[in-house]
Amino acid sequence: MIQLQNVEFGYDKNRKLFNGVNLQLEPGHMYGLLGRNGAGKTTLLKIMTGLLFPQSGDAFIDGEPAYKRTAQQMSDVYFLQEEIYVPHLKIKQFEDAFAPFYPNFSHEQFTEYLREMEMDNMLGFIDKFSHGQKKKVMIAFALATNVPLLIMDEPTNGLDIPTKSIFRKIMAAYADEQKTVLISTHQVRDLHSLIDAVSIIDNGRMILNTSGDVITDKLVFDTNDEKTKEGKLYYSEETPRGIQQVKENVNHIDTPLDLELLFNAAVLNKQEFTEMFK
Amino acid sequence: MDFKSTQTIYRQIENWVFEQILSGAWKPGERAKSVRELAVAFEVNPNTVMRSYEHLQNQEIITNKRGIGFFVNEDAPEKIHAIRKKEFMEEEVPEFLKNMRLLGIDFSEIVNSE
Numbered sequence: 442m443i444q445l446q447n448v449e450f451g452y453d454k455n456r457k458l459f460n461g462v463n464l465q466l467e468p469g470h471m472y473g474l475l476g477r478n479g480a481g482k483t484t485l486l487k488i489m490t491g492l493l494f495p496q497s498g499d500a501f502i503d504g505e506p507a508y509k510r511t512a513q514q515m516s517d518v519y520f521l522q523e524e525i526y527v528p529h530l531k532i533k534q535f536e537d538a539f540a541p542f543y544p545n546f547s548h549e550q551f552t553e554y555l556r557e558m559e560m561d562n563m564l565g566f567i568d569k570f571s572h573g574q575k576k577k578v579m580i581a582f583a584l585a586t587n588v589p590l591l592i593m594d595e596p597t598n599g600l601d602i603p604t605k606s607i608f609r610k611i612m613a614a615y616a617d618e619q620k621t622v623l624i625s626t627h628q629v630r631d632l633h634s635l636i637d638a639v640s641i642i643d644n645g646r647m648i649l650n651t652s653g654d655v656i657t658d659k660l661v662f663d664t665n666d667e668k669t670k671e672g673k674l675y676y677s678e679e680t681p682r683g684i685q686q687v688k689e690n691v692n693h694i695d696t697p698l699d700l701e702l703l704f705n706a707a708v709l710n711k712q713e714f715t716e717m718f719k
Numbered sequence: 720m721d722f723k724s725t726q727t728i729y730r731q732i733e734n735w736v737f738e739q740i741l742s743g744a745w746k747p748g749e750r751a752k753s754v755r756e757l758a759v760a761f762e763v764n765p766n767t768v769m770r771s772y773e774h775l776q777n778q779e780i781i782t783n784k785r786g787i788g789f790f791v792n793e794d795a796p797e798k799i800h801a802i803r804k805k806e807f808m809e810e811e812v813p814e815f816l817k818n819m820r821l822l823g824i825d826f827s828e829i830v831n832s833e
Contacts, residue, residue: 471764609762614755616765634728634763654770663725697727 442466443489443590443621447498450481450488458484460645461498468589469618470652473636474625475704480642482625483523486592489623490520502590516543521583523594527567527575532560535567535582545587554581557607573599580608584615591615592623597631605631629700639700641707641714648707649718653698659717660706661690662699675713676706728763732771737799740780740791747796751781751789778802 445464451457458481466472476482487493488500491507491514500507502514530538532555540546555561558577563570567578576599583591597605612635616622623640626632640650649656661672664683672689679685685699687706707714739745745752754772758765772789775781780798781789792798819829 469766606762610759613758613762613765616758634761634767637764637766657727695727695730697725 442468442501442503443623444501444504445485445489445495445498446501448485448488448495448500449497450484450493450495452484457645459495462642462645462647464489464640464647464650466590466621466623467638468621469616470638471612471616471622471624471635472638472640472650473629473632473700474623474640474642475627475629475700476625476642477708481645482642483594485642486520486594486623486625490518490592492520517588518590518592519543519583519586519588521579521591521593521596523598525575525579527570527579529566529568531566532563532578535578539582540585543586543588547585547587550587551581551585554584554611557611558604573601573604576600577604580611584611589619590621590623592625594625595628596624597626597628609635629704633698633700636700639698639703641704643708643711646711646715648711648714651718655718656703657690657696657698658693659690660703661688661694661696662686662702663696675710676702678702678705728761729767729770729774732757732761732763732768733774736771736775736780737803740795740799745791747791747793749791750787751791753788 443464443466445462448459448462449457450459462485464485474482474485484493488495489502489507491500491502491510494508503517505511505514507514528535528538536548536551540548540551552561555578558581560574560577560581563574563578567575570578576596580593580596583593597608600608609632612622616635624632624636629636636653638650638652639656641648660675662685664685672691675687675689677684677686685702687699687702690696736745736751740747751772752760754765754768757763757768761768772781772783776783776789778798779792780795781791783789818824819826
């Protein structure tokens with residue numbers, strides 16, 4: 442489990458990026474971390490994984506401070522960064538060098554994922570591959586580690602269209618009750634069917650961090666409809682399909698969670714949403 | 720499956736299961752596809768499929784046999800028929816009637832167009 446308590450952090454002495462961020466990630470969910478450019482999503486991931494230290498407050502992995510970076514903690518977490526570093530190694534050499542750090546690493550899964558992404562016949566050095574190909578190798582490796590805490594920063598960036606679909610299939614098979622997955626992304630359309638919990642960060646604070654079910658219990662997402670006339674309007678926008686809106690769910694109707702609308706509504710109604718999803 | 724944005728994914732999966740049973744692709748007494756299989760096929764979170772399956776269980780369409788998996792109930796096709804009919808009468812018919820009124824269509828026109 443990952444936990445952040447009152448985390449404060451800033452790269453600049455006079456300007457804090459985070460003023461008291463609290464976050465708890467529970468196993469069995471795939472969290473989508475959403476935030477504007479520069480909101481500090483990547484920084485937050487680095488703090489969670491013990492790569493950066495909070496200036497005050499605490500980050501915990503498995504109940505122990507993340508900065509300790511014990512062998513146990515490190516073998517429980519895999520952080521797939523957006524800007525990937527690949528050494529001058531062939532796929533097989535990469536596996537031999539890095540797989541031993543992860544006790545649940547599966548060679549069979551790694552081979553299978555590479556095959557699904559059509560990377561199984563790539564014999565050259567990984568650092569000579571295209572950006573998308575490097576990404577495929579790293580995704581296959583990250584998922585084959587079978588770590589309880591998988592953190593991915595923009596995993597679908599650079600993937601071609603067929604691979605995005607394969608990625609979703611692999612992720613659907615990866616999810617189980619023991620695993621926690623956190624995906625930071627702007628590409629919500631690529632991943633909305635997989636994400637079942639949402640964390641939104643804005644202006645140095647978490648606005649919400651909760652499951653999709655809780656969100657759709659409290660809010661309705663739809664075009665202007667007879668059934669949703671009542672309730673407070675939080676956000677609306679004109680689209681060719683009509684007015685898309687986010688409203689208070691007064692009549693307990695089930696509507697599909699729209700991550701883009703939710704995000705826009707959340708940043709507009711920070712105070713209220715923070716209260717609502719406490 | 721290409722999900723519509725107007726209905727929750729779990730309801731769309733539920734309707735897909737209804738179709739499988741009504742068309743005979745899934746037969747009464749037989750084992751239903753596992754949560755994981757459907758999650759992978761539809762590229763959705765397994766929790767979403769689980770939610771559909773739980774709802775299908777509550778409607779007595781499928782039964783969870785502990786440790787073995789989900790099975791299609793013997794009377795599932797009849798149950799689905801009843802559910803579908805109720806939905807049709809409560810949701811589609813009023814919408815249909817509303818459009819008829821809006822467009823000034825008379826029932827005789829509908830009957831003759833068949």
